Amino acid sequence: MEKDLLTIGMAQISPVWLNKKATIQKIEKTIKDAKLKKVELLVFGETFLPGYPYWVSITDGAQFDHPVQKEVHAHYARNAIVIEEGDLNSICELSRKYQIAIYLGIIERPTDRGGHSLYASLVYIDRTGVIQSVHRKLQPTYEERLTWAPGDGNGLRVHALKSFRVGGLNCWENWMPLPRAALYGQGENLHIAVWPGSDYNTKDITRFIARESRSFVVSVSSFMKKEAIPQTIPHADYIREKAPELLSNGGSCIAGPDGEWVVPPVINSEGLLVETIDFGRVYEERQNFDPVGHYSRPDITKLHINRDRQCTVSFEGE
Template sequence: MENLLKVALAQISPVWLNKAETLKKVEQSIVDSAKEGAELIVFGEGLVPGYPFWLALTGGAEWNKTVNKQLHAHYVSNAICIEKGDLESVCNLSKKHKIAIYLGIIERPLDRGGHSVYASLVYINEKGNIQSVHRKLQPTYDERLTWSPGDGNGLQVHPLKQFTVGGLNCWENWMPLPRAALYGLGEDLHIAVWPGGDHNTKDITRFIARESRSFVISVSSLMTKKDFPKDTPHLDQILEKAPDVLANGGSCIAGPDGEWVIEPVLDKEGLIIHTIDFNRVLEERQNFDPVGHYSRPDVTKLTVNRERQSTVAFKENTKE
């Protein structure tokens, strides 16, 4: 039935700062969710190769510090370069199992020189094609010490059965205007990805659902002290100040009425699978639609720049 969509929330931990091993976990989750009949699987923010937890644990803002330089270099070396085919195996699995994917990555894009990284949310459709790469508009607090600010190119939505799906990274979900941009494109299934923690998901998930009269899927990762690989650079300094639990999950689903469909799931690794019904969106839009009958574009209107940003624009001489 076109109005029903079976979704899988992949609440897993990365093999921290190890691109190859984390991708293996992602691929296994895709296979497992396909066996359950899932048509969409969502992973947390920056899952591949992981969130930069060291910044808060090693004096990340200290200028010219060797520890931070070496950890940053290790991070960039394990980031995803889409242009070089780092997501090819994920796309192949998507196509094989006819499953759409939202995957949080640390992206190392060649169109920005290939040395800076972005917290990006990649959408792969059920045919295995990458449809959008949304680079986080504004890294949060200490994230700015390692992530670069993104652009509006990825503020896009995609058809998935009767749904129109879009997504934002972490605290972008608190930004009213990016949300409004997605609403204006017809979004009715909102994907919110997080590094982990019910402190992030427990309030905003229901709020966005209530505001937009849409389904909202929040997916978080997990991270504990034991999840740091033993070959992590400067592991002793990281563990010295690290709490036992750095990210406790909190993945959840809220319905278009703002009520819980699945309450935040804590400290449990694995897949959370549920079927959602598009008709619930139409029911709740009856009395409120933020960009339709309950809007006043003659009074307030949003302008969005979706140009992919770069420092250079080349004009080639095509004359022989």
């Protein structure tokens, strides 16, 4: 059945690092390229727009009140995405025009949290160009906590896409059993895992989640060399001096519902990777194991999810 087949594009590319406007233009070009390859679901890496905060770990980011860290962070904040102000409108319009669903990792600066703190968010845009969920990373990892705020459960949602139900998590969230279970329980059978880049992250967890969930798992990472650090950002020479030659080597891949590779991790190359998957494989592997169906015991163990969008202030009256 044609409805059972889904063509996925994995955008293993480099952002125009920390440049919102130029990176959006690169995303728009990638969407157009994906259309030519008949892609139906296009996925970008974690915080692709406008980029991952590599500088934190290589420039002693934990120094308190340090001018380098403050100035680079301020530049990062100025280039973050404010969805409420229409920053993603052109991307949504191309999604609608070409009928391509999109998972896009962004740095979000949301007005409902005051408009100053930054969140690593995963945005799902459906094939009609409508933003259906914005998942703010629940727990930034290690040095990421110096620049990102922790999110909430509002974006733990799955979405219908042809025969599939697709959901996604950011980077090390994929190691968290309960958020995974939250998506499984909503019928997820195509799991999207986005990463800043590295087969170190994707080569084991991708197959593990696929085997645990009996779902397809698509891991998408960015690719970035030191030479892609632009001169226009604050302290560019200092960051480039401290950076390794390769900041992200890629590692994008797809595992099938049996946990075996459909596309093994692709490293050391930049480009749009395209593969078609068949929903029928999900039913085959659910025959002997289904973590929230016939192989579950909700009478004994059950998960409670708080999907309220967290906010510091609430108002009553005028």
